[in-house]
Amino acid sequence: xxxxxxxxxxxxxxxxxDEDADFDTLESDKPLRDQLDLDSMDFLDIVMELRKRHKxxxxxEDYPELATLDSCVNYLDPLLKDA
Amino acid sequence: xxxxxxxxxxxxxxxxxxxxxxxKTYREKLLAGKSEITEVDLRYFGxxxxxICTFDETRYRKKKENKRGTRAGCLGVYCANEALVxxxxxxxxxxxxRIGVYVGLTEHGTVETENEVYxxxxxxxxxxxxxxxxxxxxxxxNPAGEITMNLGITGPHxxxxxxxxxxxxxxxxxxxxxxxxxxxxxxxxxISESTGSFGIFASFQAQGALGSAEDPRNACRPFDNSRDGIxxxxxxxxxxxxxxESALERGATIYAEIVGYAMNSDARDYVxxxxxxxxxxxxxxxxxxxxQPEDIDILNTHATGTKQGDIEECKAIRxxxxxxxxxxxxxxxxxxxxxxxxxxxLELAGNLPAFTDNLVHPTIxxxxxxxxxxxxxxxxxxxxxxDAVNTILNNSFGMVGINSVIIVKKHQQTG
Numbered sequence: 001x002x003x004x005x006x007x008x009x010x011x012x013x014x015x016x017x018d019e020d021a022d023f024d025t026l027e028s029d030k031p032l033r034d035q036l037d038l039d040s041m042d043f044l045d046i047v048m049e050l051r052k053r054h055k056x057x058x059x060x061e062d063y064p065e066l067a068t069l070d071s072c073v074n075y076l077d078p079l080l081k082d083a
Numbered sequence: 084x085x086x087x088x089x090x091x092x093x094x095x096x097x098x099x100x101x102x103x104x105x106x107k108t109y110r111e112k113l114l115a116g117k118s119e120i121t122e123v124d125l126r127y128f129g130x131x132x133x134x135i136c137t138f139d140e141t142r143y144r145k146k147k148e149n150k151r152g153t154r155a156g157c158l159g160v161y162c163a164n165e166a167l168v169x170x171x172x173x174x175x176x177x178x179x180x181r182i183g184v185y186v187g188l189t190e191h192g193t194v195e196t197e198n199e200v201y202x203x204x205x206x207x208x209x210x211x212x213x214x215x216x217x218x219x220x221x222x223x224x225n226p227a228g229e230i231t232m233n234l235g236i237t238g239p240h241x242x243x244x245x246x247x248x249x250x251x252x253x254x255x256x257x258x259x260x261x262x263x264x265x266x267x268x269x270x271x272x273x274i275s276e277s278t279g280s281f282g283i284f285a286s287f288q289a290q291g292a293l294g295s296a297e298d299p300r301n302a303c304r305p306f307d308n309s310r311d312g313i314x315x316x317x318x319x320x321x322x323x324x325x326x327x328e329s330a331l332e333r334g335a336t337i338y339a340e341i342v343g344y345a346m347n348s349d350a351r352d353y354v355x356x357x358x359x360x361x362x363x364x365x366x367x368x369x370x371x372x373x374x375q376p377e378d379i380d381i382l383n384t385h386a387t388g389t390k391q392g393d394i395e396e397c398k399a400i401r402x403x404x405x406x407x408x409x410x411x412x413x414x415x416x417x418x419x420x421x422x423x424x425x426x427x428x429l430e431l432a433g434n435l436p437a438f439t440d441n442l443v444h445p446t447i448x449x450x451x452x453x454x455x456x457x458x459x460x461x462x463x464x465x466x467x468x469x470d471a472v473n474t475i476l477n478n479s480f481g482m483v484g485i486n487s488v489i490i491v492k493k494h495q496q497t498g
Contacts, residue, residue, distance in 0.1 A: 045215075051211065
């Protein structure tokens with residue numbers, strides 16, 4: 001999966017959680033939580049969706065890696081390279 | 084703690100019924116005997132008649148919140164907001180910490196648990212795929228809690244589990260908490276999301292107590308010889324309760340005063356109701372209201388359309404009302420099905436406008452009255468116009484032997 005595809009995957013999952021999410025002004029290096037209506041339960045939804053869609057088991061200590069769109073892509077890139 | 088002898092009144096009604104999303108439309112359809120019971124197709128179970136509510140689910144909260152929460156929460160948030168709008172109130176009027184939210188539930192968590200078991204079945208029953216939303220969705224205070232989160236209410240909230248007497252039980256709880264001075268205003272009522280559970284349908288079917296008919300609108304037939312069981316409906320109804328004093332002070336429209344109530348237990352059987360305890364429950368409510376049976380203008384029955392249940396309630400009613408010429412009897416479930424935890428309050432709501440229009444809405448689907456269900460002044464087919472309606476008695480009974488009765492009285496505006 002390319003980095004762009006990973007980015008699209010994350011945005012698609014967030015859109016499933018909140019279809020009113022506005023990505024137009026989203027800055028990829030800033031925390032998603034500060035820019036979108038997301039809380040800790042929503043981040044668990046992202047983790048669950050990655051598990052369901054790509055059988056990824058993300059350990060709890062790695063959850064901070066999902067803070068920004070850029071950090072998501074950086075973290076998931078090696079894990080999804082063969083996806 | 085002082086117990087104040089406050090008179091408690093209903094000043095707002097918010098509802099979602101299988102044929103309406105507001106009291107005006109609901110009343111019109113009840114008077115016309117217009118059922119909108121439809122057919123659902125449930126996982127594992129298949130097709131069955133059921134009452135499904137159509138309402139503006141995103142009027143008071145975002146789709147995201149509806150997705151995270153429960154169907155019961157969604158119904159509750161809609162009805163609580165509608166009740167406040169109807170009452171002309173905001174949560175700031177009494178203060179957010181002075182409002183209590185009391186929600187009656189027949190069951191809760193069944194739908195969510197069934198859904199999650201199905202979900203993990205898609206992943207070879209690996210519990211790693213079990214949702215983190217399960218616990219907040221299935222705690223029994225969930226629907227009441229979702230209402231407080233939506234409205235920012237910081238007073239007490241909880242659910243009352245009282246089988247199909249739960250709506251009335253929560254209304255009673257609201258009255259009691261206001262009299263105790265625990266809160267200054269209550270949002271009290273009942274909610275049911277039971278149509279989402281195949282298990283509830285399957286269990287009624289296993290008991291031989293699931294209503295059926297070629298046309299689903301004819302499936303719920305209380306008192307009719309051909310009745311064959313319950314029609315499961317979703318629904319919700321939340322009332323705004325205020326003290327009479329506060330309601331008058333702010334010039335509120337008063338639907339009714341809650342003047343009597345009672346609850347008791349059969350202490351006898353898991354599912355079969357018992358007429359003697361039902362009679363005692365009505366007697367106690369009348370006594371507390373300072374009334375005699377002949378003082379009741381409309382008696383709204385609980386009857387669900389099961390063979391034994393309807394007969395037991397008719398026996399209970401006859402024991403008290405056999406000599407009252409002016410008490411008219413009807414049944415709302417024949418039109419909307421059995422909204423379980425919401426049944427009592429939703430059925431009472433459908434009769435409250437009788438204080439204004441003096442009409443008794445009909446019981447439908449009675450074409451061959453069971454002689455064991457014969458009652459004087461049983462209103463079937465068409466609505467009946469009375470000279471005046473000043474009192475309503477509402478029965479609501481439930482499994483494991485729980486009975487509830489509420490008596491409301493028209494508020495006579497003075498001055």
